[in-house]
Amino acid sequence: MNISVKTASHTYEVMIGQGILAQAFTNYAPLFEKADQIIVLTDEHVWQAQATYFTNSSFFAFKTFIMPAGESCKSFENYEAVQTFLLEQQCTRKSLIIAFGGGAVGDLAGFVAATYMRGIPFIQVPTTILAHDSAVGGKTAINHKLGKNMIGSFYQPQAVLYDTVLLASLPxxxxxxxxxxxxxxxxxxxxxxxxxxxxxxxxxxxxxxxxxxxxxxxxxxxxxxxxxxxxxxxxxxxxxxxxxxxxxxxxxxxxxxxxxxxxxxxxxxxxxxxxxxxxxxxxxxxxxxxxxxxxxxxxxxxxxxxxxxxxxxxxxxxxxxxxxxxxxxxxxxxxxxxxxxxxxxxxxxxxxxxxxxx
Ligand code: NAD
Ligand code: ZN
Incomplete structure (x- = not known):
């Protein structure tokens, strides 16, 4: 099932269904093909539970950066660590980020994408039920010690590819x-x-x-x-x-x-x-x-x-x-x-x- 989201910045699709990930990646082949590098940002629980499914569904080469699980990935320290990784990997404005995880990974990855070299494209691949909410709408953020989600931006993804098979491992x-x-x-x-x-x-x-x-x-x-x-x-x-x-x-x-x-x-x-x-x-x-x-x-x-x-x-x-x-x-x-x-x-x-x- 496809739902399109029309915003002032651009229109993008949310693809949702059981076992759709491989097909969804194929549908977006031009986006992956034009990227000079593809970086998957994920967290340790998600990667442990779903790395095989992700890898088997993808036809493109990618590098993975595995972050601490859940809310702790939205720290300034982790934000900096991810940016350092992107710089070390010599990512450019043509690189593509894939957020593979729940709302925490999505919020962090979106903010990284919004700010790395003033903005590079990103795709959401949500893995939680909550992320049906957080992955759509373009709110991205990290946490400050004085408040949650206090530092962020509105930045829309290129697409949201939501495979409900991934939800099977959710606690x-x-x-x-x-x-x-x-x-x-x-x-x-x-x-x-x-x-x-x-x-x-x-x-x-x-x-x-x-x-x-x-x-x-x-x-x-x-x-x-x-x-x-x-x-x-x-x-x-x-x-x-x-x-x-x-x-x-x-x-x-x-x-x-x-x-x-x-x-x-x-x-x-x-x-x-x-x-x-x-x-x-x-x-x-x-x-x-x-x-x-x-x-x-x-x-x-x-x-x-x-x-x-x-x-x-x-x-x-x-x-x-x-x-x-x-x-x-x-x-x-x-x-x-x-x-x-x-x-x-x-x-x-x-x-x-x-x-x-x-
Ligand atoms: P989360 O991303 O912290 O994930 C919850 C836990 O489940 C983590 O430990 C994670 O590692 C694990 N997990 C995720 N997917 C899994 C899977 N498929 N199998 C096994 N384990 C898995 O939590 P969440 O509830 O998805 O998101 C919460 C975050 O979303 C908060 O930071 C909140 O501020 C943010 N949020 C943002 C928006 C928005 O509009 N941007 C809206 C609502 C919430
Ligand atoms: Zn909420």
Whole structure:
């Protein structure tokens, strides 16, 4: 299945399906043939699990740079190490980078590609469920010790080649993390799709249904990014669940909670807030909450931090503009809007979340 993403900089395709990688590489042969060098940036877990599949699918010669797994590849040190490698290999503006990994590898590789010699082409080959979100839309970034994703750029890939066979080696926790973003995409776009999700389960989806959900999620994201590449308006809707989620993720110290686990907590929080500003009912919020708990999402982290502790991070979140807390909420499922919320209300709803968890 192909989904095209049209942005101001250029239009590119997302190819998604089971076992498509070899075919996808062949479809993009001209891109590989015109590159003077092809550098695969990946991380140690991904390479350990999927090097054979990648190598068997590719017809071109490439060099590999294997980075520390997960979030640690988004450090300044690793960013510099990769740039040093590219320089040592005498990569030029005609070299091509392939990001082979999850969102962390994709974010780092995208930022490397955006900045090496003022920009060289890159291709995303995502290997996590979460990356259906992160690989599309062109946000690239590394982390600063004062904040996650604080240093980055908007830089679109040449293509996203998403082979769902690669997801088979994902640890269950990473499945949960990624599915939170799928649920988010359903919540901001389509009540019927969300209902279908709520009738099933999130961890052991049949491969074909998973691929279908990922394609739906990519469509939602692509559609929004096309309207608003640099987050001036509707792109904000993609932050549903992320304001509170980021606060929990930061308070817990990145790594204790997977990104999507924190986002799922944030999604429940945003439903509770939406009861006040939209037509979401407490009955629905409870049903949603029990569904995600039954699927294994952890909520206990909330109890480890007081609201005051979370507030420091809530206010620091880059979505807090002019000292006010901005949330994406739902008038109804599929109808997101942006709402400024006073801190006192945030605290009341935080207490409601803690009650729900108790
Ligand atoms: P990740 O890239 O850290 O991967 C999670 C873990 O799974 C890592 O240990 C990784 O090595 C391992 N892994 C990945 N694929 C595997 C596979 N197929 N088999 C076995 N192990 C595998 O995590 P993620 O959840 O994909 O991405 C999170 C990152 O994405 C965060 O840094 C977040 O900021 C970023 N993000 C970016 C955007 C964006 O728009 N750019 C959007 C959402 C999230
Ligand atoms: Zn997210």
């Amino acid at each position: 269950e926790r990473e499945v949960l993390s990624g599915m939170a973003e799928v649920v988010k995409h359903a919540m901001i776009s389509d009540a019927q799709w969300l209902e279908e999700i709520l009738q099933g389960n999130l961890v052991h989806l049949p491969e074909q249904l998973l691929a279908q959900y990922l394609a739906l999620g990519i469509r939602v994201k692509a559609n929004i990014v096309e309207q608003d590449e640099t987050e001036q308006s509707v792109r904000k809707y993609l932050n549903l669940g992320h304001t509170y989620g980021h606060a929990i993720e930061a308070a817990a110290g990145y790594g204790r909670l997977a990104h999507g686990e924190a986002v799922m907590i944030g999604l429940v929080y945003s439903l509770l807030l939406s009861e006040r500003y939209g037509q979401i009912t407490r009955g629905f919020t409870k049903r949603f909450f029990h569904f995600v708990v039954a699927n294994g999402y952890p909520f206990s982290a909330v109890n480890d931090y007081s609201f005051d502790e979370l507030t420091t991070y809530l206010v620091k979140d880059k979505k807090a503009e002019y000292g006010e807390l901005q949330f994406v909420l739902l008038k109804a499922i599929g109808e997101p809007f942006v709402q400024k919320v006073e801190l006192a209300v945030c605290q009341e709803v935080d207490a409601e979340l803690r009650n729900l968890i108790a």
